[in-house]
Amino acid sequence: MPVHQYIPNSAPEIKKEMLKYLAVKDVEEFFVDIPEKIRLKKRLQLPHPTPELEVKRNIEALLSKNKNCNELLTFLGAGCWPHYVPAVCDEINSRSEFLTAYTGDVYTDLGRYQALFEFQSMIGDLVALDVVSFPTYDWATASGDAAHMVVRTTGRHEILVPKTTSPERLSVIRAYCERLAEIKPIDYDPTTGQLDLRDLRRKISSRTAAIYMENPTYLGFIETEGEEIGKIAHDNGALYIVGVEPLSLGLLTPPGEYGADIVCGEGQPLGMHMNFGGGLLGFLASRDDERLVSAMPHRLITITSTQHESEWGFAYTLPKRTMFAAREKATTFTGTATVLWAITAAVYMSLLGPQGIAELAEAIMQKSHYAMKRVSEVRGIEAPIFKSPHFKEFTVNFDKTGKTVHEVNKRLLEHGIQGGKDITKEFPQLGSTALYCVSEIHTKVDIDRLSAALEEVIK
Amino acid sequence: MKDRNVTGYHAVRWGEPIIYELGRKGRRGFVIPRVEAAVKAKAGDVISSVPEKMRRKAPPEWPQLSEPEVVRHFIHLSQQTFGVDSGINVGVGTCTMKYNPKINEALARSPRITELHPLQDEETVQGILEIMYKLQEWLCEISGMDKFSFQPRGGAHAVFTNACIIRAYHKLNGELDDRDEIITTVVSHPCNAAAPAAAGFKIVTLYPDEETGYPDIEALKAAVSKRTAGMMITDPYDTGIFDSNIAEYIKIVHEAGGLVAIDQANANCILGRVVIGDVGADLCHFNLHKSFSTPHGSCGPGSAPIGVKEELAKFLPLPTVEFDGSKYYLDYDRTHSIGKVAEFHGVVPNVVRAYAWIMTMGAEGLKETSEVAVMNNNYLLKKLLEIRGVSLPWGKRHPFRMQDVRLSLEKLKEETGIGIDEVNRRIVDFGVQRCFTSHEPWIIPEPFTPEPSETASKQDLDRFAEIFRQISTEAYTDPEILKKAPHNCAISKVDLTPSSDPKKWAMTWRAYVKKHR
Numbered sequence: 001m002p003v004h005q006y007i008p009n010s011a012p013e014i015k016k017e018m019l020k021y022l023a024v025k026d027v028e029e030f031f032v033d034i035p036e037k038i039r040l041k042k043r044l045q046l047p048h049p050t051p052e053l054e055v056k057r058n059i060e061a062l063l064s065k066n067k068n069c070n071e072l073l074t075f076l077g078a079g080c081w082p083h084y085v086p087a088v089c090d091e092i093n094s095r096s097e098f099l100t101a102y103t104g105d106v107y108t109d110l111g112r113y114q115a116l117f118e119f120q121s122m123i124g125d126l127v128a129l130d131v132v133s134f135p136t137y138d139w140a141t142a143s144g145d146a147a148h149m150v151v152r153t154t155g156r157h158e159i160l161v162p163k164t165t166s167p168e169r170l171s172v173i174r175a176y177c178e179r180l181a182e183i184k185p186i187d188y189d190p191t192t193g194q195l196d197l198r199d200l201r202r203k204i205s206s207r208t209a210a211i212y213m214e215n216p217t218y219l220g221f222i223e224t225e226g227e228e229i230g231k232i233a234h235d236n237g238a239l240y241i242v243g244v245e246p247l248s249l250g251l252l253t254p255p256g257e258y259g260a261d262i263v264c265g266e267g268q269p270l271g272m273h274m275n276f277g278g279g280l281l282g283f284l285a286s287r288d289d290e291r292l293v294s295a296m297p298h299r300l301i302t303i304t305s306t307q308h309e310s311e312w313g314f315a316y317t318l319p320k321r322t323m324f325a326a327r328e329k330a331t332t333f334t335g336t337a338t339v340l341w342a343i344t345a346a347v348y349m350s351l352l353g354p355q356g357i358a359e360l361a362e363a364i365m366q367k368s369h370y371a372m373k374r375v376s377e378v379r380g381i382e383a384p385i386f387k388s389p390h391f392k393e394f395t396v397n398f399d400k401t402g403k404t405v406h407e408v409n410k411r412l413l414e415h416g417i418q419g420g421k422d423i424t425k426e427f428p429q430l431g432s433t434a435l436y437c438v439s440e441i442h443t444k445v446d447i448d449r450l451s452a453a454l455e456e457v458i459k
Numbered sequence: 460m461k462d463r464n465v466t467g468y469h470a471v472r473w474g475e476p477i478i479y480e481l482g483r484k485g486r487r488g489f490v491i492p493r494v495e496a497a498v499k500a501k502a503g504d505v506i507s508s509v510p511e512k513m514r515r516k517a518p519p520e521w522p523q524l525s526e527p528e529v530v531r532h533f534i535h536l537s538q539q540t541f542g543v544d545s546g547i548n549v550g551v552g553t554c555t556m557k558y559n560p561k562i563n564e565a566l567a568r569s570p571r572i573t574e575l576h577p578l579q580d581e582e583t584v585q586g587i588l589e590i591m592y593k594l595q596e597w598l599c600e601i602s603g604m605d606k607f608s609f610q611p612r613g614g615a616h617a618v619f620t621n622a623c624i625i626r627a628y629h630k631l632n633g634e635l636d637d638r639d640e641i642i643t644t645v646v647s648h649p650c651n652a653a654a655p656a657a658a659g660f661k662i663v664t665l666y667p668d669e670e671t672g673y674p675d676i677e678a679l680k681a682a683v684s685k686r687t688a689g690m691m692i693t694d695p696y697d698t699g700i701f702d703s704n705i706a707e708y709i710k711i712v713h714e715a716g717g718l719v720a721i722d723q724a725n726a727n728c729i730l731g732r733v734v735i736g737d738v739g740a741d742l743c744h745f746n747l748h749k750s751f752s753t754p755h756g757s758c759g760p761g762s763a764p765i766g767v768k769e770e771l772a773k774f775l776p777l778p779t780v781e782f783d784g785s786k787y788y789l790d791y792d793r794t795h796s797i798g799k800v801a802e803f804h805g806v807v808p809n810v811v812r813a814y815a816w817i818m819t820m821g822a823e824g825l826k827e828t829s830e831v832a833v834m835n836n837n838y839l840l841k842k843l844l845e846i847r848g849v850s851l852p853w854g855k856r857h858p859f860r861m862q863d864v865r866l867s868l869e870k871l872k873e874e875t876g877i878g879i880d881e882v883n884r885r886i887v888d889f890g891v892q893r894c895f896t897s898h899e900p901w902i903i904p905e906p907f908t909p910e911p912s913e914t915a916s917k918q919d920l921d922r923f924a925e926i927f928r929q930i931s932t933e934a935y936t937d938p939e940i941l942k943k944a945p946h947n948c949a950i951s952k953v954d955l956t957p958s959s960d961p962k963k964w965a966m967t968w969r970a971y972v973k974k975h976r
Contacts, residue, residue, distance in 0.1 A: 031732065033703050044826075092533045095533075112758075280803070307951040350532070351524075353487050353489075357519065
């Protein structure tokens with residue numbers, strides 16, 4: 001093996017010197033604990049060592065086979081959305097200190113702790129709850145964590161979820177809850193999409209640990225009876241979990257103000273690129289109630305003081321409840337989380353400010369409403385299906401065109417347009433329907449282009 | 460005091476305010492993209508479409524800052540964070556704090572990845588699917604498994620996913636009600652207990668033998684039964700000991716009808732040396748953010764692909780990445796799949812980084828990695844053992860260790876009253892990262908767990924050992940300096956009482972203002 005650029009001690013002289021100090025002739029002596037019979041005797045069938053330039057060319061050639069959303073006009077959302085990422089976000093998350101740190105304590109990593117506390121604080125203000133945890137993988141796993149929390153807190157084993165819940169997230173909740181809690185679906189009103197309060201009242205009982213509701217829903221509309229749903233939960237001794245898309249809260253009442261005990265959501269719109277789904281960032285918040293805090297499945301950072309009067313310090317809250325101390329009795333199994341994205345979200349929220357998020361939410365809504373109106377002018381297309389207020393996503397139904405979403409999307413692609421997500425299989429009762437997303441990145445020209453292409457495609 | 464304190468290092472000390480204390484009313488850091496007049500006109504009064512009760516009354520009480528203020532604030536915070544690039548990180552065992560190559564970073568930040576939506580038409584994402592597919596094949600070669608999934612987003616998440624697969628396997632066989640126990644070892648990572656517990660299993664924990672450092676074969680034989688769903692352990696352990704019984708364990712658990720999942724978070728020392736699938740394991744996972752050089756990102760996003768043997772492939776999360784001979788595609792049509800454990804396809808930029816790393820290293824480089832990582836560890840171990848107060852549990856049986864080693868300061872504590880807490884608060888005064896102690900329970904008193912990885916230089920190791928020697932001397936001659944440490948960091952010793960006091964803790968600024976102002 002030649003000297004390797006990432007391995008300082010691969011230089012033969014140094015290796016020799018170190019082995020001499022260790023009184024060892026050959027490095028193989030270190031591996032004495034590995035029984036002979038399980039040692040690999042052959043070379044792995046992998047590439048030979050490759051110089052940087054070749055690696056770069058090879059990977060760039062592969063990546064150039066992709067068509068990304070700068071080249072393709074996209075209307076996909078469904079849990080990962082195209083939004084503008086301010087340059088400052090990438091500047092900060094490329095800082096090698098943040099990029100390459102891991103789990104140092106507050107003395108070496110004060111900046112990491114403080115940025116996390118600021119992330120927690122700004123999410124807290126956004127959702128109007130006082131406790132926010134360490135970030136987690138994504139919205140889906142955050143909702144799974146919330147499910148574990150409510151079972152632990154109430155001792156009950158049933159969670160009610162509307163049938164409009166994201167199937168992808170529901171699948172994760174089911175994986176998290178198997179052998180822990182039963183997931184019971186609640187009907188929705190076929191005209192408005194709103195959660196059916198009568199069905200909810202029928203199904204809720206003293207066995208119910210919580211109601212989990214998404215707002216805006218997966219299908220894009222806003223649940224307007226948030227407060228009433230929370231009241232029904234609480235009247236039955238159950239907790240109330242609300243899942244949110246954060247930018248909508250520039251405009252919508254924060255769940256903490258309509259009774260939510262726990263809020264979870266997806267932070268990717270707060271400054272993360274889509275990254276083929278790799279830019280997700282789950283968040284989890286709760287009321288400042290000791291029972292809920294004790295059941296919080298993630299690390300929590302509290303602000304504190306130091307021996308010097310003017311300094312801020314930070315520490316972990318109730319560290320003994322995490323798996324690092326409690327193993328199988330822990331409330332969690334999350335180790336490595338998504339802190340680089342949480343830092344980025346803190347940067348994004350600081351840039352946006354209170355006025356910025358209000359304006360952004362309105363701008364998104366104006367554009368998506370323009371798109372709904374333009375698209376539904378195309379003969380045979382209905383958008384949205386549900387008579388309810390919508391935020392940035394909406395359903396587009398093609399039943400009257402006689403075309404499937406698959407056919408429409410394949411044709412749109414010829415126009416350089418990636419249509420909305422095909423939800424025909426997820427919601428067969430909605431017929432030939434796609435879920436479209438329009439955000440602040442879309443211009444009038446983009447939307448007009450979509451509607452012209454749709455005219456062409458369904459002709 | 461000052462004289463005794465000289466270490467040649469002082470951290471940046473900005474006294475940086477909390478962001479809520481910065482900024483002034485009316486400032487802004489970002490201008491929202493324009494909405495064309497025609498769009499506004501046609502959209503109408505969108506806000507009024509939302510019923511009053513669902514309309515936010517006042518925007519969130521975020522600080523109001525201009526762009527330069529935001530940048531300066533977060534640059535200050537980054538300067539008060541200590542990464543692999545910042546300096547010596549050889550004390551942080553189990554974490555494999557290796558260098559994260561810059562070329563991989565540049566590639567992973569290409570818009571050709573960052574601007575991909577996970578639900579795009581497959582024909583528009585052939586390049587990224589090809590990278591995922593090829594990395595999958597390489598990981599199969601390294602692990603001896605038959606198929607991988609990149610969906611898990613961290614090591615513990617991977618262990619949870621493997622527990623879900625074990626659950627699905629026994630369920631399909633109609634045995635899940637009887638088989639509800641997962642066996643682990645106390646020296647395995649805590650997620651090997653916590654994650655299967657979250658998946659609904661009861662946990663049986665084996666303790667290490669006093670002489671060998673790992674459980675006795677007889678202890679495992681006594682633990683297995685008809686209730687055994689499987690065994691989930693880490694190998695090699697964080698003690699730096701490779702469990703020589705591993706092949707025997709696998710046999711015993713298989714005979715009892717259970718499956719074996721090996722947590723390969725510590726794989727850095729066995730790359731190209733032990734192929735765990737060939738040893739007989741049914742499932743495993745790697746941490747790309749450890750062995751495969753993707754950055755730790757201040758604690759994520761990581762990536763922890765799981766690998767399984769052919770007979771378990773049908774249970775893998777949806778979708779899998781497949782190749783039909785001419786094109787790559789995502790397969791959602793898998794009846795027995797456990798479904799989803801997270802949204803979409805995992806932390807894909809890390810897949811690209813790991814792909815670049817393996818290609819750069821090659822098969823020879825992987826072997827060199829494990830060889831030098833282990834040599835570095837044993838070099839540092841020997842240096843540390845020459846220092847007063849440091850001892851090595853199971854040292855007689857295992858004088859050499861693998862990727863890391865768990866040492867003890869029990870003797871130092873007995874003789875000086877100074878333990879790992881004080882040492883860790885002092886060592887950072889020298890401009891190096893603190894040591895990882897141990898997960899709990901501390902079966903080794905006053906533990907610390909260095910892991911140099913292959914990218915530390917000999918000078919780094921010498922320097923680290925020298926700092927440790929100086930601290931040991933201080934403990935014997937001047938313990939006060941340790942008790943009051945740190946002295947040269949961004950802040951002084953913190954008050955930990957809010958950690959457990961509901962009246963004092965404040966996880967958000969709004970809570971702080973309510974409780975303390």
